[in-house]
Amino acid sequence: MANFSPTVRHRRLLQELRQLRGAAGLKQEEVADHLDWSTSRMTKVEGGTLRISVNDVRAMLQLYGLREGAKYEALVQLAKQARERGWWHAYSDVIPQWFQVYVGLEAEASSLRNYEPELVHGLLQTEDYARAVYQAARVMDAPDEIERHVSLRMARQDVITRSEQPMHFWAIMNEAALRRRVGGACVMKDQLRHLVEVSAQPNVTLQVLPYGIGAHAAMLGSFAILSFSEGASEVAYLEYMTGSLYLEKPEEVRAYTLTYDHLRASALDPRDSIAMVAKLVKEDL
Template sequence: MDSPTVLRRRLGSELRRLREGAKLQAKSAADSLGFSATKVSRIESGQTTLKESDVRAMLELYGVTDEAELRQFITLTRRSTQRGWWHDYGEALPEWFQTYVGLEADASRIRTYESGLVPGLFQTAGYAREIFRTHDRNQSSDATIERRVKLRLQRQEIIRDPSALTVHSVVSEAVLRRPVGGAEVMAQQVKHLIATAQQSNITVQVIPFTVGAHPALSTNFRILSFSDVPGEIAYSEALTSSIYIEKQSDIAWHATAFDQLTALALTPEDTIAWMHRLVSEEYAA
């Protein structure tokens, strides 16, 4: 069964198609509906839970009168309000990150560049635990931190099935040289990354310091693609918020930057050999 997130994206995509078919700009539609332009944008991008009353009002404005089509939209709206598995983690998962976890679970392909951290889908429990402890401004209990670690590990289930998701990750050399949690934690993390990188659906490349400046020197980003929903999403995050980019020209810029990064990075095979050397030279017991 489709998750709530992908259902919201489907609905949003269809509502955008209907709006455009009705020759309405988003601002004009928002004014007619008594919505803010931001609300229309969030509905069309699948970033907010839909209300039946809002969907009915939008369909009426866009001229949808066929009863069967109306019933289909309302049924999808009701299904899209279901809770995803990640909601069971409550306060362990920040509200601003819930949308991303849902999108990640529905993606068929993820391209990611990271300059500071091992990507969450590849982190070990020890590495993740250290990250959560260090970044915890609220001094959460050990139990809350362990729930966050458990959530991170559960997210990784999506990479177990090679036919469901492919991930291509480019990371800065700094990611693997920074001794998060000490030598033992990093040795386990790098060894885990080596094993993960050898899965048929996973590609990992390291950009060495010797490359110098490159197109994403000051940022991290992810590009998510979906098999059953049109369009891609570029995603980046700060300490307490995140940005979703769906403008085609902006996504194309991110995709071009990613291609440039892959060309500058070590090949996947050389990356694995480099990580083996790193473990023996930097993190050996």
């Protein structure tokens, strides 16, 4: 799969358009009037919940005083790329729009920092472990839908295994995620062995947050921080059962970055973490 995401292109485009509008001293209502839009539509466009056509981007650039030239052409090209369909759209029958956004961000992230308290992160899961997770968590889904979810999860792992520009993935997992037997003893032991193997990759770092640490900085739950190499702002991502939150304000991302730094300091170092996982493989689960 190509290291390309229209989702990231779309967010970069909106960031540029907001900055240009601000530099032109225009309010959303003024732009909406000029384009013969409702204010609601303008709000949705800048908020990223409504896609924008290439012609509308051209009209906005003209309004903001950006004439044809290198930057103008670059933003028009960005608008074209933002309207393309990512590979994950082939799975749109089983994943909601809010998660498609995340997969799009993940596909082009240069790095991902994640904390998981309950389970092994999806990018590190074996097929059998992933299947057991979905069978437990999606009790209303038919078997073929479960298999579609598993197939998507396996496809997503390309971001850390691809030969060109693999994502730098730093995963911190609570000890509970390693001791919770998912799918039975054999499935769990295979999963633990897989963690040892994948953590040997130079772009993957694994740490375990042991029970003995007691209270810690992420007691409120899992989260992820995605970073990008092409100028897009960092995103802190939080997921719940029926949706997700994407936090992009600098102060919000800083809060989660600080939390993650505290977790890294509290967790076992990577070498001791892998030793713990390897030891669990030999224990009775």
